[in-house]
Amino acid sequence: MRIAANQGPVRWMNLLRTLRTNCDSPVTVLNDLPFPRLESELTSAPQTPDCPMTHVVTESCIRCKYTDCVDVCPVDCFREGPNMLVIDPDECIDCAVCIPECPVNAIKAEEDLDPNEVRFTALNLELARGWPSITRTKPSLPDADDWKDVSEKLQHLAR
Numbered sequence: 001m002r003i004a005a006n007q008g009p010v011r012w013m014n015l016l017r018t019l020r021t022n023c024d025s026p027v028t029v030l031n032d033l034p035f036p037r038l039e040s041e042l043t044s045a046p047q048t049p050d051c052p053m054t055h056v057v058t059e060s061c062i063r064c065k066y067t068d069c070v071d072v073c074p075v076d077c078f079r080e081g082p083n084m085l086v087i088d089p090d091e092c093i094d095c096a097v098c099i100p101e102c103p104v105n106a107i108k109a110e111e112d113l114d115p116n117e118v119r120f121t122a123l124n125l126e127l128a129r130g131w132p133s134i135t136r137t138k139p140s141l142p143d144a145d146d147w148k149d150v151s152e153k154l155q156h157l158a159r
Contacts, residue, residue, distance in 0.1 A: 053110045053121045054094035057086050060106035062157050063147035067137045069098035069107060080134035081127060082158035083141060088128035104148045127159070 061084045069085070070078050077091035078098075087107070099107050110121055147153065 053087070053089045053124060054092040055087050055096065055098065055107055056110055056113060056117070056120050056124050057084065058106050058108060058113070058117045058120045059151070059153050060104040060148070061085055061102075062153040063150070064104055064106075064140060064144040066103050066106075066140045066144060067134065068101040068103060070134050071137045072097045072101050076133055076135045078134050079128045079131035081131045084127075084157060085134065086124040086127045086131065088133075089125055090128075 063083050065080075065083055065085060067078075067080075067085065074095060074097070075091050075093055077088045077093075079086050079088055094109075096109065099109070101107075108117070113121070141147075
């Protein structure tokens with residue numbers, strides 16, 4: 001991937017997102033001037049299968065769906081299902097601001113997943129493809145407080 005500099009204004013989030021989704025491509029900076037901009041042929045980049053997930057919503061979110069994380073996300077990477085949120089890896093820029101916001105510690109960096117949580121990487125990817133984006137905080141599920149300390153909730157996931 002080539003990045004040209006000083007060719008006009010840029011939205012840094014788009015630059016970061018494109019760099020993130022092209023993680024298997026080497027980055028070449030053409031010059032050292034400030035405010036780089038992607039060349040016109042690189043306006044959108046598909047997710048490559050070799051790119052890892054950045055952050056993953058785990059089992060703790062099921063039947064709770066606290067949405068505190070949604071308000072702090074700078075790129076609107078959360079997707080909303082009936083009783084859980086997931087992260088869209090094509091949108092997440094790995095900023096980690098959502099992690100401390102989750103009251104049930106359901107969000108983790110992929111490298112911090114326990115062995116029994118690794119399956120949620122694929123689940124987030126799969127569900128993010130079909131669920132709508134959520135960009136504002138909503139009330140949690142009515143019985144969220146009853147479920148927040150329950151483990152082994154995967155069988156309760158509503159797709």
